[in-house]
Amino acid sequence: MSVSSFHPPERILMGPGPSDVNPRILEAMARPTIGHLDPMFVALMEEIKSLLQDTFLTKNKLTMPVSAPGSAGMETCFVNLVEAGDTVIVCQNGVFGGRMKENVERCGATAIMVEDDWGKPVDPNKLEDALKAHPEASTVAFVHAETSTGAISDAKTLVKIAHDYDCLTIVDAVTSLAGSELRVDDWDIDAIYSGTQKCLSCTPGISPVSFSDAAVERIQNRKTKVQSWFMDLNLVMGYWGEGAQRSYHHTAPINALYAFHESLVILQEEGLENSWVRHDANHQALKAGIEAMGLGFFVDEAYRLPQLNAVTLPEGIDEAAVRKILLSRYNLEIGAGLGPMAGKIWRIGLMGYASNQQNVLTCLGALDAVLTDMKAKIESGKAVNAALEVFA
Numbered sequence: 001m002s003v004s005s006f007h008p009p010e011r012i013l014m015g016p017g018p019s020d021v022n023p024r025i026l027e028a029m030a031r032p033t034i035g036h037l038d039p040m041f042v043a044l045m046e047e048i049k050s051l052l053q054d055t056f057l058t059k060n061k062l063t064m065p066v067s068a069p070g071s072a073g074m075e076t077c078f079v080n081l082v083e084a085g086d087t088v089i090v091c092q093n094g095v096f097g098g099r100m101k102e103n104v105e106r107c108g109a110t111a112i113m114v115e116d117d118w119g120k121p122v123d124p125n126k127l128e129d130a131l132k133a134h135p136e137a138s139t140v141a142f143v144h145a146e147t148s149t150g151a152i153s154d155a156k157t158l159v160k161i162a163h164d165y166d167c168l169t170i171v172d173a174v175t176s177l178a179g180s181e182l183r184v185d186d187w188d189i190d191a192i193y194s195g196t197q198k199c200l201s202c203t204p205g206i207s208p209v210s211f212s213d214a215a216v217e218r219i220q221n222r223k224t225k226v227q228s229w230f231m232d233l234n235l236v237m238g239y240w241g242e243g244a245q246r247s248y249h250h251t252a253p254i255n256a257l258y259a260f261h262e263s264l265v266i267l268q269e270e271g272l273e274n275s276w277v278r279h280d281a282n283h284q285a286l287k288a289g290i291e292a293m294g295l296g297f298f299v300d301e302a303y304r305l306p307q308l309n310a311v312t313l314p315e316g317i318d319e320a321a322v323r324k325i326l327l328s329r330y331n332l333e334i335g336a337g338l339g340p341m342a343g344k345i346w347r348i349g350l351m352g353y354a355s356n357q358q359n360v361l362t363c364l365g366a367l368d369a370v371l372t373d374m375k376a377k378i379e380s381g382k383a384v385n386a387a388l389e390v391f392a
């Protein structure tokens with residue numbers, strides 16, 4: 001058998017993640033590997049934690065990257081804060097709320113589901129009703145930005161209600177971090193996790209997390225050991241925590257952390273709030289183009305994510321065939337619908353480095369050309385100009 005090196009094509013990544021990676025980040029990743037207890041590496045870890053605090057807008061000491069993708073950040077939050085026999089209220093308005101339920105049940109706890117229609121935000125009144133009906137609940141979990149539908153929920157309000165009923169909160173910010181306003185300390189969030197491959201535009205495989213003092217207190221006062229050895233924060237902190245006597249826990253993904261550090265430096269250079277503004281501006285241009293084409297959005301404007309655009313399909317069009325042509329002819333990846341949304345929407349991501357003017361115009365031009373070619377019922381030839389007007 002003859003094998004050779006793998007050379008991937010250069011795609012434009014405009015799906016639900018991973019998003020386009022800034023070449024600076026790929027370059028950082030290719031730098032020499034050093035030891036995970038090397039003093040130079042330890043200094044880098046400290047800088048990562050500090051940059052991450054700035055990104056989450058928190059002073060939480062327990063703020064660090066988990067050495068695994070966003071789903072592992074989710075699991076880290078649940079296995080550390082939830083014990084067998086607990087009751088957790090899980091708000092679900094898309095795919096990822098369902099994954100939270102799985103986590104709760106695997107901890108041996110009971111999940112009380114607060115369900116909202118897909119494409120709608122979590123309803124604070126329904127959460128409050130569930131808290132009244134379940135005074136035994138100790139934790140509330142919800143997704144800030146539902147990537148499966150493109151809807152954002154009011155995290156600040158949901159956290160406040162949870163605290164009124166003495167619950168700690170677990171918030172999924174995988175898609176919201178760096179793309180939408182998110183303030184961990186101001187909003188009083190207890191446990192939060194994100195991912196590197198969405199609006200941070202880093203390579204996949206790292207999950208930033210942060211825990212408030214109240215969350216840390218609960219972790220330290222658990223009755224039982226955390227069921228996962230790898231994710232037990234009491235142990236992980238021996239490596240990531242403060243102080244000189246760092247000890248081996250697992251071998252950190254050194255080069256992936258170079259990449260993550262670079263992504264945080266890039267964000268710092270741009271400014272967090274400027275990044276939120278850029279995500280919104282590019283969304284506005286894409287929206288003008290999509291609407292000029294005669295297509296619509298699945299989610300109401302009031303709670304639509306700028307970084308994840310769920311676009312409804314033209315009548316009678318095979319959405320998978322369109323994505324296939326976009327990929328093969330334009331090297332452009334957009335996302336399909338997930339779960340019940342499969343075959344009903346496209347998910348066009350404008351995340352991180354991919355959220356730029358060129359990508360908006362390329363995507364609109366390509367979609368317009370492919371759909372026109374398929375004789376879809378759209379307004380041909382208008383999308384790009386509509387977006388250009390917004391940019392002007």
Ligand SMILES: *Cc1c(COP(=O)(O)O)cnc(C)c1O
Pocket residue numbers: 017069070071072074096143145146147148172173174175195197204205
């Ligand atoms: C992508 C995503 C995840 C999972 O992240 P992975 O890195 O794929 O494990 C979790 N929650 C939301 C909202 C996401 O968009």
